[in-house]
Amino acid sequence: MILYGASLSPFVRKVLIFGAEKGIAIERKSIGPGDADPDFRRASPFGKIPALVDGDFALADSTAIVAYLEAKYPEPSMTPVDPRDRARVVWLEEFADTILSPAGLAVFFNMFVAKMVGVKPDMAAADKARSETLPPILDYVETVLPDDGGPLVGGMVTVADIAIACQIANIAYCGIALDDGGRRPKLARFHAEWSERPSARELVAGNLAVVARG
Ligand SMILES: N[C@@H](CCC(=O)N[C@@H](CS)C(=O)NCC(=O)O)C(=O)O
Structure with a gap:
């Protein structure tokens, strides 16, 4: 699983820290907003960071990525029941x-x-x-x-x-x-x-x- 983005971005760090709290292995590829890398742009059509590539699945936006990680790796849960x-x-x-x-x-x-x-x-x-x-x-x-x-x-x-x-x-x-x-x-x-x-x-x-x- 590859996360594209620069760690100075709080949105990139949000995903990395969320993944670390859940014990998910995420490799970060350092890239700035607007980079032309085709794999990055496939995941982030508007060039914003972060973007995730997980096999054949690509997704932008820290909130969307966190929702994906929480659904794919439900344990330990980071979603309250109430x-x-x-x-x-x-x-x-x-x-x-x-x-x-x-x-x-x-x-x-x-x-x-x-x-x-x-x-x-x-x-x-x-x-x-x-x-x-x-x-x-x-x-x-x-x-x-x-x-x-x-x-x-x-x-x-x-x-x-x-x-x-x-x-x-x-x-x-x-x-x-x-x-x-x-x-x-x-x-x-x-x-x-x-x-x-x-x-x-x-x-x-x-x-x-x-x-x-x-
Ligand atoms: N709502 C997005 C915000 C992402 C965002 O704005 N990232 C900034 C870097 S901190 C960016 O890529 N800015 C470049 C741009 O807006 O074109 C998320 O949660 O991922």
């Missing part, structure tokens, strides 16, 4: 992918990716996201994190934890103080714990080395 918990996982994954991600990306892209892809960074957009867009979104994350530091939903690690942790890691790479002077202690702890989790540790360390190089 209907409310199950729906809440969907919401939190959606929140991570469509609300948290663009706010964080406005900073991360302009600080790191723009240079890598030869685009002029828009630091005004980055500053606005950092000071205006992100704080209320990070405040929301603080409200959904359990006081005991356990998983977000149903007492089990789900894609909700992973999707949020991956987006938060990219925000942390930008030097944004997650705890905001002690206002968000649960968020800071969540990030610290996920950065050390065996399924994520190597990826986070590898990414830190890349962003430190600039």
Whole structure:
């Protein structure tokens, strides 16, 4: 099973960490968005990362890929049985992918990716996201994190934890103080714990080395 994508992408890491939590062997082929590799484009017609090729099956989108992996490898289950918990996982994954991600990306892209892809960074957009867009979104994350530091939903690690942790890691790479002077202690702890989790540790360390190089 091959996953196409760069591990700096939180969506690529979401799939890799989900697979590692379930004990699924996934080989990553490093590729950037828009790459012309025909196997990648067969899986990802619009050139977005991640994309998966599993034998004769090809699929794009981290949410779709995670759904495929969960259905193909049901054990250990990462899907709560309770209907409310199950729906809440969907919401939190959606929140991570469509609300948290663009706010964080406005900073991360302009600080790191723009240079890598030869685009002029828009630091005004980055500053606005950092000071205006992100704080209320990070405040929301603080409200959904359990006081005991356990998983977000149903007492089990789900894609909700992973999707949020991956987006938060990219925000942390930008030097944004997650705890905001002690206002968000649960968020800071969540990030610290996920950065050390065996399924994520190597990826986070590898990414830190890349962003430190600039
Ligand atoms: N909803 C998609 C989002 C994937 C995505 O936006 N990936 C970014 C990299 S982090 C990308 O490929 N961007 C290039 C583009 O949008 O053309 C998923 O969950 O996989």
